[in-house]
Amino acid sequence: MTLSNEASSLAKALADAVTGPVLQPEDSGFTEELASFQLALRHQPDVVVGARDASDVRTVLRLAGEHGVPVTVHNTGHGMRHAADGGVLLALRRLNGVHVDPAARTARVQGGATWRDVMEAAAPHGLIPPSGSMGSVGAVGYTLSGGISLLARSDGWASDLVRSFTVVTEVGVEREVGPDDAGLFAGLRGSGPVDGLVVTGMTIGLLPEGALQGGGLTFDIGTTGTDGDPAVLHAFREWTTAGLPDELTSTLRVMSFPDLDYLPPKLRGRRIARIAVALRGTKEEADGLVAPLRGIARPIEDSLAPMRFADYARVHAEPDNPGPYIGENLLVDSLDPTALESLARLTGPTMVIMNIRHLGGALARPPAVPDTVVGRDARYLLAAVAPVDPCVSVSHPAAAWEQSNPGWALEPFAAAAVGASPGFTVGPRTRS
Ligand SMILES: Cc1cc2nc3c(=O)[nH]c(=O)nc-3n(C[C@H](O)[C@H](O)[C@H](O)COP(=O)(O)OP(=O)(O)OC[C@H]3O[C@@H](n4cnc5c(N)ncnc54)[C@H](O)[C@@H]3O)c2cc1C
Numbered sequence: 329m330t331l332s333n334e335a336s337s338l339a340k341a342l343a344d345a346v347t348g349p350v351l352q353p354e355d356s357g358f359t360e361e362l363a364s365f366q367l368a369l370r371h372q373p374d375v376v377v378g379a380r381d382a383s384d385v386r387t388v389l390r391l392a393g394e395h396g397v398p399v400t401v402h403n404t405g406h407g408m409r410h411a412a413d414g415g416v417l418l419a420l421r422r423l424n425g426v427h428v429d430p431a432a433r434t435a436r437v438q439g440g441a442t443w444r445d446v447m448e449a450a451a452p453h454g455l456i457p458p459s460g461s462m463g464s465v466g467a468v469g470y471t472l473s474g475g476i477s478l479l480a481r482s483d484g485w486a487s488d489l490v491r492s493f494t495v496v497t498e499v500g501v502e503r504e505v506g507p508d509d510a511g512l513f514a515g516l517r518g519s520g521p522v523d524g525l526v527v528t529g530m531t532i533g534l535l536p537e538g539a540l541q542g543g544g545l546t547f548d549i550g551t552t553g554t555d556g557d558p559a560v561l562h563a564f565r566e567w568t569t570a571g572l573p574d575e576l577t578s579t580l581r582v583m584s585f586p587d588l589d590y591l592p593p594k595l596r597g598r599r600i601a602r603i604a605v606a607l608r609g610t611k612e613e614a615d616g617l618v619a620p621l622r623g624i625a626r627p628i629e630d631s632l633a634p635m636r637f638a639d640y641a642r643v644h645a646e647p648d649n650p651g652p653y654i655g656e657n658l659l660v661d662s663l664d665p666t667a668l669e670s671l672a673r674l675t676g677p678t679m680v681i682m683n684i685r686h687l688g689g690a691l692a693r694p695p696a697v698p699d700t701v702v703g704r705d706a707r708y709l710l711a712a713v714a715p716v717d718p719c720v721s722v723s724h725p726a727a728a729w730e731q732s733n734p735g736w737a738l739e740p741f742a743a744a745a746v747g748a749s750p751g752f753t754v755g756p757r758t759r760s
Pocket residue numbers: 365400401402403404405406407408420439440459460461462464465466467468469470471473474475476477478521522525526527528646751752754
């Protein structure tokens with residue numbers, strides 16, 4: 329690959345000025361810097377810089393601006409939507425420091441830290457962060473889109489807990505952004521990344537761990553390729569509309585497994601409905617609250633039990649390994665029973681995994697200072713995910729979008745739509 333003159337002279341200037349690695353495509357370690365949870369897209373920058381500190385971030389933005397070269401910010405790649413085509417990739421994963429102030433119950437989190445980094449730093453103090461289903465997600469990237477945590481109905485949006493951000497502007501200038509800077513502070517709390525700004529740190533409130541119950545109830549609802557039994561789906565709707573306490577947060581996942589012999593016999597060729605449950609409370613309270621679900625049918629898995637927050641992965645039971653996927657979502661104010669029936673059939677042009685997160689509770693409370701969260705009034709978030717063929721998507725993302733867009737599975741729910749969450753719109757798509 330021949331670099332443009334600008335990129336080549338920028339790479340030299342960067343190598344002299346930053347402490348982190350500055351790599352070009354022919355350099356060893358270049359590909360490792362691009363590592364991403366999302367495999368359907370591949371960044372192809374002219375230069376990648378692995379920032380080691382905030383000073384590296386300032387230098388990259390200042391020098392790239394002076395050379396007229398675009399900068400793409402990359403952390404874990406969970407939320408990747410477009411691949412960089414040339415320019416500088418600013419990789420944040422080394423910027424993963426976390427400092428906990430146990431007296432103030434806050435964490436100072438660097439821009440590339442994952443929620444796992446924050447959890448590990450907070451745990452010795454009996455504190456937990458507002459993290460979600462997966463520890464490998466970037467804490468800042470998640471919070472910029474609001475952030476729906478494992479205990480969201482009890483603890484609210486992650487962005488509600490932010491005290492301040494440290495950002496670096498397009499011209500490489502660092503500034504603190506807090507409630508006194510109301511417009512920008514609101515813009516950074518809920519509507520996704522802000523163009524031209526890199527967050528090098530945020531101070532965020534932590535919560536007491538307390539007594540927790542968590543796990544999932546999995547039901548077999550039929551054979552893949554034939555109509556499934558919607559009883560569990562209707563039961564979830566009734567259960568979540570019957571006045572559950574805010575301490576209980578739950579998610580219904582519906583998916584159909586192909587008849588492939590590497591799958592466990594219980595899942596092979598089966599339609600599955602799984603209700604993930606996380607509760608701030610006692611085992612007795614959890615057992616009482618889920619009794620109506622346990623009464624629908626015998627679950628093929630029932631893992632709901634007392635848990636430490638470190639065992640968060642038991643709740644959503646999602647595989648934490650990279651893959652190629654497209655995610656689309658809809659925020660709705662109710663679940664239409666007829667639309668739910670379509671989920672029990674879930675037969676369309678592409679395979680889809682549907683997650684229905686129950687919102688409300690603390691998520692519906694007004695923020696202490698203005699923000700830009702999308703979905704504060706919504707009752708459910710429907711997140712549809714479809715696997716993608718990376719052989720197509722890496723070179724032709726728009727074709728992959730045409731082939732695998734999971735939006736068809738959301739259409740039956742469109743009449744109740746109140747918006748879409750920026751954090752759950754991920755993977756290749758057309759730029760329009
Ligand atoms: C498997 C999976 C599980 C998820 N679970 C949840 C969940 O439980 N709750 C929830 O609310 N969301 C969840 N999400 C959504 C997730 O929060 C978003 O995709 C989020 O954008 C990921 O941020 P990231 O930094 O990890 O990813 P990246 O793809 O690295 O970044 C996402 C975007 O944020 C920008 N960005 C990241 N860091 C910074 C920074 N420091 N400064 C400026 N811009 C930055 C990037 O440039 C990019 O545009 C999940 C996503 C996946 C794939």
